[in-house]
Amino acid sequence: MAHQPEQLDTIFQALADPTRRAVLGRLGQGPATISDLAKPFDMALPSFMKHIHFLEGSGLIQTRKEGRVRTCAIDKQRFATIDAWLTDQRALWESRTDRLEQFVLKTQKETQR
Incomplete structure (x- = not known):
């Protein structure tokens, strides 16, 4: 499966x-307003908004705005992109480690003769 490198970056x-x-992590529990998301962080709202803009x-x-309230929610489709890339990487490395294991076992058998 081909992935856009810029997207993953x-x-x-x-x-x-x-x-x-x-x-x-908080949005994993469900949508939340910017105010609710910002509460736990010791930073000015403009600084926090830079993080929100980066995530967006x-x-x-x-994000969606209703009146004066902006609400954020996770885009599950984007996480599917990450999952697909990680699945590809896992398959690649499992294949490589399986071949390495076969090589080591073969080498051990040959040296025991």
Whole structure:
């Protein structure tokens, strides 16, 4: 399965920050307002909004505005992109470690003769 490298780069950059990971963790429980998301963090709202914009730009969350309240929610489709990439990587490395194991076992048998 082919993945857009730029897309994955942006996603992993978003996940690299602990504040953004905490926001995603909270959104895993369901949608939340910006105010609710910002409460646990000791930073000014403009600084917090940079994290929200980054998450939105990476496609990991979506925001919608109703009146003066902006609500955020996880975009599950983007997480499917990450899951697909990780599944591909897992299959690749399991194949490589299986071949390594076969090589080691074969070498051990040959040296025991």
